[in-house]
Amino acid sequence: MRLENKIALVTGAGSGIGQAIAETYAREGARVGLADIDFDRAKKAARAIGNNAVAMRCDVTQKSAWAAAIEDTLSAFGALDILVNNAGTTHVNKPMLDITEDEYDRTFAVNVKGVFFGCQAVVPVFRKQGGGVIINIGSTAGLRPRPGTSAYSATKGAVHTLTKGLAGELAGDRIRVCAIAPVATETPLLPSFLGPQPGMREKFIATVPLGRLAVVQDIANAALFLASADAEFVTGNIVEIDGGRCI
Ligand SMILES: NC(=O)c1ccc[n+]([C@@H]2O[C@H](COP(=O)([O-])OP(=O)(O)OC[C@H]3O[C@@H](n4cnc5c(N)ncnc54)[C@H](O)[C@@H]3O)[C@@H](O)[C@H]2O)c1
Numbered sequence: 001m002r003l004e005n006k007i008a009l010v011t012g013a014g015s016g017i018g019q020a021i022a023e024t025y026a027r028e029g030a031r032v033g034l035a036d037i038d039f040d041r042a043k044k045a046a047r048a049i050g051n052n053a054v055a056m057r058c059d060v061t062q063k064s065a066w067a068a069a070i071e072d073t074l075s076a077f078g079a080l081d082i083l084v085n086n087a088g089t090t091h092v093n094k095p096m097l098d099i100t101e102d103e104y105d106r107t108f109a110v111n112v113k114g115v116f117f118g119c120q121a122v123v124p125v126f127r128k129q130g131g132g133v134i135i136n137i138g139s140t141a142g143l144r145p146r147p148g149t150s151a152y153s154a155t156k157g158a159v160h161t162l163t164k165g166l167a168g169e170l171a172g173d174r175i176r177v178c179a180i181a182p183v184a185t186e187t188p189l190l191p192s193f194l195g196p197q198p199g200m201r202e203k204f205i206a207t208v209p210l211g212r213l214a215v216v217q218d219i220a221n222a223a224l225f226l227a228s229a230d231a232e233f234v235t236g237n238i239v240e241i242d243g244g245r246c247i
Pocket residue numbers: 011012013014015016017018035036037038041058059060061086087088089110114137138139140181182183184185186187188189190193
């Protein structure tokens with residue numbers, strides 16, 4: 001088991017990629033905190049994992065919610081080794097002139113401020129423990145944006161830059177910081193990325209050299225590697241899990 005005795009906190013773990021990461025970590029021996037703004041979903045996902053999981057209500061845009069999530073993880077498991085900043089949202093695929101201020105603000109708040117607050121909340125714990133791993137979920141949208149995703153893509157560009165900046169700043173504390181950039185992945189968020197026009201799914205797939213969209217386990221496998229001792233010399237990377245889309 002690759003994460004034996006490790007303790008992880010995964011945000012947005014009630015659905016999609018975050019849920020798959022939490023399940024994979026637990027299967028590999030970790031104890032896992034599942035944080036989500038949708039507490040019912042987090043509870044359901046934690047129940048499916050069993051005794052090694054605890055659900056928590058957490059809106060990542062709120063500093064106070066972060067303090068509580070870290071506290072809850074520490075009181076449940078006594079330590080914290082891995083933070084996965086996965087919670088994210090998007091506006092529906094649409095022309096840039098149609099994106100409202102509310103959509104812009106919400107997307108930046110969850111995807112960028114939420115990740116930044118998460119890093120701020122966990123670094124003192126990691127420093128005290130002598131190290132840790134932060135994995136931020138970015139996107140190929142932040143590397144090779146498609147039309148209709150302008151504000152969302154900008155948030156993921158920010159996540160990638162934040163990842164590299166913090167990797168340099170925190171390396172001396174033995175804190176590794178990496179990002180994963182998934183291509184379009186089969187989750188409940190996918191229809192928003194595709195947009196309402198017919199044929200978008202096929203168009204997306206046609207731009208992926210390996211000829212399919214990602215599934216959540218593709219992303220969870222990368223998150224497992226990055227969290228494990230196998231990646232002890234890996235930091236500051238944006239790991240594309242994209243079937244070659246960004247070539
Ligand atoms: N699905 C894709 O095609 C794709 C591609 C690249 C990157 N991503 C990224 O992967 C991550 C996970 O997305 P997903 O596709 O699994 O989506 P999802 O909608 O299945 O899951 C996202 C989860 O985040 C939670 N969440 C939303 N706002 C939150 C907040 N403020 N605080 C806490 N939790 C919150 C939701 O309740 C939900 O459970 C996101 O960061 C997303 O941008 C997704």
